[in-house]
Amino acid sequence: MTARTRPLKFRLTSGDLLYFLHIPKTAGTTLFEILRKRFKPEEAVSAEGDVFLDLCCRSSPEDRARYRLMRAHFGYGVYRLLPRRPVFVTMLRDPVARVISVYKHIRRIPHHRLNREVIELGLLEFLEHPRARVRDLQVRHLAGFRLRKEELGALCDDDLLELAKAHLDDLAFFGLTERFDDSIRLLSHTFDWSPIEGYEALNVAPDSPEEVDREALQAIASRNRLDLALYAHARGLFEERVAQLDAELREADHDQ
Amino acid sequence: MTSDPLRAPPRCLRVLLREDDVLLFSLIPGTGAEALLPIVEGQFAAADVFPLRAVDSGKAIAAAAAERPEGYRLVCGNFLFGPYDDGLYKHVAQNPLRMTMLRDPVARTACEFREIVENPAHPQHQEVVTEGLDLTQFAKNPRFRPYVYNRQARHLVGATRSVTLEGVDSLADELLLTIAKERLEEMAFFGLHEHLLESAQLLLYTFGWDPDATSADRLAAAEGLSGYGGVSEEAREAIGEQTRVDAELYRLASRLLTQRHEQMIEELIHYHHRWRPQEATAAKVRQLEEIVTEQRDALAVQRRDLKRLKAIEHSWGWRMLVEVSGLRQQLIPPESPVEPLYMGVRRLLLGRWVR
DSSP states (O other): OOOOOOOOOOOOOTTOOEEEEOOTTSSHHHHHHHHHTTSOGGGEEEOOHHHHHHHHHTSOHHHHHHOOEEEESOOGGGGGGSSSOOEEEEEEOOHHHHHHHHHHHHHHOTTSTTHHHHTTOOHHHHHTOTTOOOSSHHHHHHHOSSOOGGGGTTOOHHHHHHHHHHHHHHOSEEEEGGGHHHHHHHHHHHTTOOOOOOOOOOSOOOOOOOOOOHHHHHHHHHTTHHHHHHHHHHHHHHHHHHHHHHHHHHHHHHHO | OOOOTTTSOOOOOOOOOOTTOOEEEEOOTTSOGGGGHHHHHTTSOGGGBOSOSBOSOHHHHHHHHHTOTTOOSEEEEBOOOSTTSSSHHHHTOSSOEEEEEEOOHHHHHHHHHHHHHHOTTSTTHHHHHHTTOOHHHHHHOGGGHHHHTTHHHHHHHOSOSSOOTGGGGGSOHHHHHHHHHHHHHHSSEEEEGGGHHHHHHHHHHHHTOOOOHHHHHHHHHHHHOOSSOOOOHHHHHHHHHHOHHHHHHHHHHHHHHHHHHHHHHHHHHHHHHHTSOOHHHHHHHHHHHHHHHHHHHHHHHHHHHHHHHHHHHHSHHHHHHHHHHHHHHHHSOTTSTTHHHHHHHHHHHHGGGOO
């Protein structure tokens, strides 16, 4: 198969709704703050669960029409709730690092719903927790809606991965946590925004010297086979786009 | 399959078409989508309509887009759309509002075959006519697979990163169907050829367009036309083998269209009820009506009394009294010394009738 290139630029119209598909622990909080500054306060909303569903389904058309930026942990299937196809943006992260970050986050935040259950658990035990949600979460976000297994029905794992890749390929923008600065450069170029500077990393765990043992790393990897494949695909695509970005910027400088 | 869209909370049907929106009407061959074109094109100025109806080349699209820097508002045609298409995404719109029409896959294929046979300008016309192919042979011939194999699903999936139009064949059926369903659900509107009138109603409702009185007649006529002759069982089977994904897509589309049409009717009824007079206002209106009725009755009584008084005034008895009264005032003026004597005699004679 031949891989094609696509234009980087995306012209947002007055009716476009930017939906930030926020996958937990991918530097999404920081990115959302950056995105929020591009819109008026009343145009941006961040919500979860039933509050978000009410917003999409039960608010008046006039209320819905004023939103231009939404953030939620709902997956790609959120388009079914919205009157027009949203413009998707997201961040991805190395799956192993992401799971470790989730574990640390839950233990660090006393009011987290799983804090009391997880605080005494080691990483390996955490991976076995029934509500830990550490298995291929990024693929599930990009493939589905509520992330439940039954929703994604008859699709085998490989088809699930291909579906997530197809959606990722079509997103107006995605970034990588590990390449945050380049992601922000790509973001501002994509939507033709002025260069974004001086952003502050939010919701970040303090640096911890503890190392993760090899057994735990392998356990995480085995539970995230699809996410690892998706991330490898995303890295390749991201490098292409950054190279394309640099080429377009050089061309623009040359024209001037 | 992905989550059943028929169990998802229903989304808002109405779509606000803004000044900088672009509407992309995908005309999939053989679906009869052209029947809705007069409705759609009638909503836009001619200059706002993209001049091409099919992809000649990326350069042609770029040139057409460059001719109108302020952009187009309507694109109609047989275009594969997506970030990796031949130029529509780059030069015209990245997130247009989309609409399309679907049709029963067998009927669609038969209709497109007929269009190829009847149109000498069609790229496949010469080959099909020269070889004298019938529909069954056409459907079974690998050379014409792009015109038969799940044509509607592939059109909806559009231009993806890792495949070309021919390469979409490499997508597993489940995946092709899943993505095609998503594209369909994402659309602002889709219609079905076999339900043209309902589709047109939903189209008008979706974008808030006014119905044209003549459209209903044209649509009824278009719906009555099958667009193709009967299909043999052999041809039906040959087409069916290559359109399983399209068949499933069509089944979903039928149910979804019915659901949306019903939702439209419910919303219209709800809208009508919101604007009827409230109960409290109706009571007040009734109260006011009662007051008006009372006043009207009182006025009628007054008119009757006035009429009676006028009758009395014109009677000889009244005229006599007036004459006598006038004579009395001449003979016995008020405040004359004889007045009290007159009044006393009058009281004595008339008694209780005199106040």
